[in-house]
Amino acid sequence: MKRYQQYIMPVLCLIVVLAVWEFSVQFFGIDLYVLPAPSDIVKAIGSEFGTLWMHSMVTLQEAVIGLLIATVLAILIAILMDLNRTFRHSVFPYLVVSQTVPVMVLGPLFTMWLGFGLAPKILMVVFMCFFPIAIAFSDALQHVNRNQINLLRSFGANLLQQYLYVKIPTAAPALFSGLKVSATYCIGGAIVGEWLSASAGLGYYMIRVKNGFLMDKVFACVIMIIIWSLLLNFAVTLLERILFPYTRKRKGVS
Amino acid sequence: MKRYQQYIMPVLCLIVVLAVWEFSVQFFGIDLYVLPAPSDIVKAIGSEFGTLWMHSMVTLQEAVIGLLIATVLAILIAILMDLNRTFRHSVFPYLVVSQTVPVMVLGPLFTMWLGFGLAPKILMVVFMCFFPIAIAFSDALQHVNRNQINLLRSFGANLLQQYLYVKIPTAAPALFSGLKVSATYCIGGAIVGEWLSASAGLGYYMIRVKNGFLMDKVFACVIMIIIWSLLLNFAVTLLERILFPYTRKRKGVS
Amino acid sequence: GGQTEQTTEGDGLKEVTLVLDYVPNTNHTGIYVAQKSGYFEQHGLKVNIIEPGDNDATTLCAVGKAEFAVTYQENVTYARTASEPLPIRAIAAIIQHNTSGFISRAEDNIQSPKDFEGKVYAGWQAPSEEAVLKAVMAGAGADFSKLTMVGATGSGLESMGDDIDIQWEFEGWAVINDRMQGYDINYMPVKDLDSRLDYYTPVIITNEDMIENDPETVQAFMDAVKQGYEYAIESPEAAANILHEVIPDTDMDFLLESQKFLSDQYSLDSDTWGLMKDEVWDGYTEFMYEYGLIDHTIPASEQYTNQFIK
Amino acid sequence: MKLQIKNICVTFEQKRILENLCMDVQDGEFVALIGPSGCGKSTLLNILAGVLTPESGEVFVDGTPVHGVSSRFAYMPQNDLLLPWKTILDNVTLYGRLHGQKKQAQEAALKEFPVFGLQGYEHAYPDELSGGMRQRAAFLRTALCSADIMLLDEPFGALDVITRNEMQDWLLRLRAELGRTTLLVTHDIDEALYLADRIVVLGGRPASVTREIDLTGVQKSRDWLYEQSDLRKEIHRILRNEIDH
């Protein structure tokens, strides 16, 4: 009953929004070039599904590889920062600074260094996804319960064990919420990468249809991007539940 | 001594990186249009300071107004979501979805709706800054200690008091870390807004100098963007210390 | 910038990269004809076409990440007059005349730059664009300061909405599209407003390193491309069909209209496709210098070469 | 205030914790509640404080039923639950501040600081205090409520013997002064004997009242307490039987 309510409301909202949108487009006769009606978008998805799927696979590949690299890098750097204060002080400010650099400046540099293949797009994804994970994880590592660490130390736990038994489980929820943010952004990162130079991918396809004045297909692309982003986010949530069942159990209680 | 170390390392790192960069550019004779040397950038900042300052003011205005609106909105929505489960379930999924929509698609729509003034740039900033604040704050509100709330309720505290005495102080650190992320992004949001349409601002200036292959000036812009982003981030940190002195005290101990 | 390592494949084809200026359109028909009809292979080349490549195409070509690029004359002039000039040369003009101009709604009755006063112009906000507007308005005795310049959000009349009055578009693309959509528009070619504005757009460039050390490849590439454009000039329908394979999302009728228009334009007033003239380069360089877009002029020979148009 | 608890039943996750629990507390009476760990003592106090709704059963104060939170009860939870972002003074005056009487509450509180051994810690944060000091601050916070019935969940659990004794003495005095009806959950048989008019023993699974020991009329003193070896032994036996039962 409660579960049911949990799902019925967002769906209801969506239906209302779509209905108002469809009605407005039809009633005010808004041109396709300005804003396509939801029905146009659905039709476009139907007719172009094969193309969208093909380009999706390219984008998804870049996004997932980038996300994986970003995650591994972020975990490593966060742990290094936790281990060594000097390293933390040397690296942390530049992590923050790196996020303020506009992508538009970096994109061309990436292409200049790495050419036109997958590499610059993956680098773009890594650049955009690295920060939320690293920050969330290193922040949580900083706030680990000192007493728990003391207990483990008094039990003779070595550094690795302190991480495995206390630090990582404590910081895992934060790591995963960072990862969820990144999973939501990574497709966007790949798209930006593809705008700079590509011969396939959703970003590439989107620019093409946009320049062909096909706004229904542009929105079809947007829908695909949203779906893939949500699926990636969901995959991360699933992974968390598998790896850290405690969190689920706890949520179930409260 | 410790403080001293905390600042000396990042500065040392920076000096080393800059030195290697300068040396590489000089030694390998890297062309200006590929990568300007740090000295070129410094020279460009010096010679163009007036222009950079003027454009900065425009961008800063958009960014700060956008950030303020995003913060107020995010706090309101997070509290509403905390108060009402149905509202939460109806709104939350769309907050996440909104983050996956590529800015490139939204930008032109914003301009179409709001014209060419400050408004579309501010809306872009709001769009980019809203999410980190709302998510962080609403998440923290969900994890408030039930026992503390029970204690307050048993003391006859009304809803407002429950927020003022427990929920907001508990969630404040999360709110501020969201706010810090947003403060870092907001200049970037304004820049993206300016790329779409503007007649002043750092984003506008950057496109111009980029078209003239003046990479030293492009990087001078980047430096300005970084400086402003860090200053905004610092301002938020300062605000937190003033509003929530407890956090500072605690950090001082551990 | 050094040359990228040339990978010679088993079939003996030399691999080169071309970066486009924009998404594929009828400006690029000849290139795609050469690609799809096997002209490149006949000339021993395997060409990777990269799109959409922003105007960084010029830089990428300069540093050797791409052997060839499609860009604009103005870009070449900027690149050659930069404080550290980019080592590139234009090697062909795709279209002999500037086929761009100002569009506006017919009901606004904007007939000459004189009527620009008090209107809103949407563009990409390049300094050169401002200079051109200044020049044409001054030429018509209008006050440039009465024109509002904003950034464009798209191309064509649809994207102009109610707020924008004037936009600068290619005749062979947006203008034809607008007309086919049934919009009533006024079109004012820039080349008619000031003869110096009849510059080449777009052009194909390569880097100096290629010209010096591998002219055979450049020659082979240009021969194939020229063959492609000649085919497009002769049979616009067939060429449009080839392009449609590349951009299947674009309406075929529109593509055909666009192609027919451009096929007539590619080598109009010229003996052969691709040839460039000193006076066009000098004229626009002069113009850019006059309006302070560049701080010194350079001779046309520093900017282009006809040596690969055979 | 007379407190009546009638047929309270509570189930947590298919496990019945309290079954038909009935209990009366007279006006001004001091009742100590003893029972094995996990039998549901805190649960009962949570129900009275209004933060937990029982499955069935009712609570009456002076004959009128009470539902949810009521200003009749001043509740002290088992864990100190001081708000870590407030100073000790702000924490102990929480009730007054919630009811718009900050000034008066602060004056009243500052008078009690020495008695509670909190002098000099007015502007410290809870983090900076030892566990015992925090518990004392939490007790002071409850004592400063204006409610009629005090619900104390092991208020001295974390205190050392001497301080605990001092606090017990102090509570005995306070009791006499205020005459407040009090329900005290404790683990300490001595504490129950020393402070309570009546000791109620909870037991069984699910728990209900299994035994009451009436001490009304006894003139309490430390010396009296030292001599009660027999009573202590008896309560031990009751509790121990309870366990075997």
Added chain:
Amino acid sequence: MKLQIKNICVTFEQKRILENLCMDVQDGEFVALIGPSGCGKSTLLNILAGVLTPESGEVFVDGTPVHGVSSRFAYMPQNDLLLPWKTILDNVTLYGRLHGQKKQAQEAALKEFPVFGLQGYEHAYPDELSGGMRQRAAFLRTALCSADIMLLDEPFGALDVITRNEMQDWLLRLRAELGRTTLLVTHDIDEALYLADRIVVLGGRPASVTREIDLTGVQKSRDWLYEQSDLRKEIHRILRNEIDH
């Protein structure tokens, strides 16, 4: 193992907590440490456990100085500190798991679960247990360490009387079986009397040893304990003097 504590000094934020604290514990001896709240008992145990470094002074085990963490000590902190993301079984076998003996540790632990009243909660998470049960689990975790010297910081503080008594009986038996040297911090005079060979009273500000009560040779039993009114009174007095001092 013989434990020697020599001239330990500790200062927190310009406040001296322990001053020249000296203390010896003989091999197999069971020493109870009593003192007012905040006097530094937990601090001392933290030093022995190696997680806190004293300003000056040294700790010797069997004559050799010990610095930092040492496998000599099995430490049970004052707050249960079970890891909330591990099941009870995983929590109590922590020591074994840290030293690569998961299987043996689990077997040993499962045998003890009934004694500790934790049966049926092997795979529950700490959140799902009452405070007392958590404390018992934490004690079991410490008992399963293979260290020579046990450091117990108020292990039964959160338990109810009966369970506490049961645990005390159990600890007395375990002591005899294992003969492990033990340092027990407690608030409960009865507990100290019942379990310890020697009671060490900490006091003063800064704190040092102010009195020792030797109970070696006494045959401990509940009945013996019920008759010790005089000893109890005496310890009360010592502690009370301490406070006035």
